[in-house]
Amino acid sequence: MSAPDPAIRQARLIALVTAGVMFMTGLDGTVIVTALPQMARDFGVRPTALSSSIIIYILVSAAMLPVSSWIAERYGTRRVLMIAIAGFTLSSILCGLVGSLTPFLAARALQAGFASLMVPVGNLVLLRVTPKRFLVQALAISTTPGLIAPVVGPPLGGLITSFLSWPWVFFINVPLGLFGLVAAYRLIPQLYAEKKAPFDVASFVLTAGALCALIFGLDRLSAIDSDRRLAGIIVLLGLALAAYAWRHARTAEHSLMPLDALRHESFFTATITAGNFMRVPFNAQGFVLPLMLQIGLGLSPFQAGMLLLAQNAGDVVLKPVASKALHRMGFRMALTSGSVTMGLSLAACALLDTHTPFVILLLILFVVGMARSIPFTAMMSISFADLTETEMGGANVLNNLANALASAVGISLSALILNLLSSGAAHPDLGAFRIAMLVLGAIALGGAPLWARLSDQAGAEVTRRALPHADMV
Known part of the structure; x- marks a missing residue:
């Protein structure tokens, strides 16, 4: 038996560290939601006033995205990641200790600033050290916790708030942060830019x-x-x-936003054009579906949480076979067919009604999760498949910017649709949710023709699927 490849072993460990920080930031962004009413009572403000804590977190994170790669490559990836984790942990403690709204918002902004460095820096290291042949598996490892955290967050926040108190929603970051510091120190290499550019x-x-x-x-x-x-x-x-x-x-x-990576067809398609036809409906359904399950179908928060867990389980269960599937199909076929299956699965959610047995709902949501698993893994992999090492930093910035904007567009678009269709009612009815899901499905289908225009050689180095005539292309 041959010894394991040291480069692949290192990439796998770095992927696990990146997965950990992605889970930590993803959990922090969602666990607060169910704690807001108790926080409002303690701060002596209306619950709606605490929406500013979510907005300020998003805005600070977005503002810091352009400088994340520059900071990491100038001062060293391990050093920056450890400072970011330590700062995130300490600011989490501050969030739990404050007693009024204004200092809480300041601590929340500080927390967002450190959080905005954690995942981009982890991804930058992963992209720099991972051999192209292992890129699909590495990204599947690193991104899976990001799918789980948004579902685990709200029920965990409710549990903590009910049996402890809201500050513990932030204090749970302390053991996670300490573990992350040790893992970053031991496993993350200290990488720098080849040439240090001025700010x-x-x-x-x-x-x-x-x-x-x-x-x-x-x-x-x-x-x-x-x-x-x-x-x-x-x-x-x-x-x-x-x-x-x-x-x-x-x-x-x-x-701070170099555009060199856009010369590659694969990166341009995944980041600027076709990729957004997948990102926007993905982020939008994360907002619409939980509301549809509870308001439209009348399910309890626990039942809705179980269905969302089933959806994420469907996504996770196919991650181990993503590499083999891409090897057999190639990126063009996987992404074209994946856009179709994702669009149809979202549109199928419009057929759900109050008479559908719960077991059937579980099965449907499980399939919806499966439908997005391989295309999203393929999209993330092809984004970086054809890039050189010097292009990774700028590509990482552009990819993060595309994700941030797609999230904003998706959530805002779905909220606008539901508000327009509710006709002044306090809550949208099931019909409004159904139309919203149909619109999201149509958007996802719109990406298929764009993916179909990809060269069959796009990302061939990653899938090891070069065609016999590749040298002549």
Whole structure:
């Protein structure tokens, strides 16, 4: 029996560390939701006032995304990741110790700043050290906890709040953070950029400003009681800043958002065009489906949580075979067919009704999770499949920006649809949820023609599926 490849063993361990920090940040972003009413009572404010804690977390995270790779490559990946984990843990303790809203928002902003470094830096290391032939498996390992955390978070937060108190929602990050520090120190290599570039202030201001304006504007645009004219102006401002940021990135020598990776068809398709036809409905259904199960179908929070667990179980169960599936089909076929199956599975959720037996609901949601598993693994893998090592940092930034914007667009779009269809009612009815799921399914189907235009050689080095005529292409 041959000895295990040291490079693959290192990549697997780094993937596990990245999975851990992804779980920690994903859990922190969702576990707070069920604690908000008790926090509002203790702070002496209305529960709706605490929505600002979620908005400020998203905005600070978005603003920090452009500088994450620059900081890591300038000061060393292990050092930056350890500082980020330590800072996230300490700011979590601050969140639990404060007694009023203003210091809580300050601690929450600090927490978001450190959290915004953790996953991008972990991903950057993983992409830099992982052999191309192991990239699919490594990304499957690192991303699986990110699917589980949003489902585990709300019921765990409710359990902690009910039997302990809301500060423990943040204190649970302490043992997770200590474990992460030890793992990062032992397993994460200290990597630097080949050439240390100066900090591009204009790139940071333009990119961060564009992200914050777009995310905040889209959130206000979808709110039922907002000034949509003002929200539209903020979105237009964000688009204008984004245009200037793009123009600056094309001409600046040391932009924080280098565009070199976009010369690769595979990265451009997965990040700019077809990939967003998968990201937007994925993020939107994460908002719509829990509401549909409870408000539209009248299920209890526990029953809805079980169904969402079944959905994620369907996703996770296919991760181990993703590499073999991609090897057999290739990226073009996997992504084209995956967009179709994902779109149809989302549209099928529109058929759910109050008379559907719970066991059947479990089975349907399990299949919905399976339908997105391989295409999402394929999309993440092909994004970086054809890049050189020097392009990984900029590609990591662009990929994170695309994810942030797709999340904002997906949630805002679905909220806007439900608000428009509710006709002033306090809650949308089942018909509104069904239309929303049909729209999301149609968006996912729209990506199939774009994926079908990919070259059959795209990502061949990752799947080891080069065609006989590859040298002549």
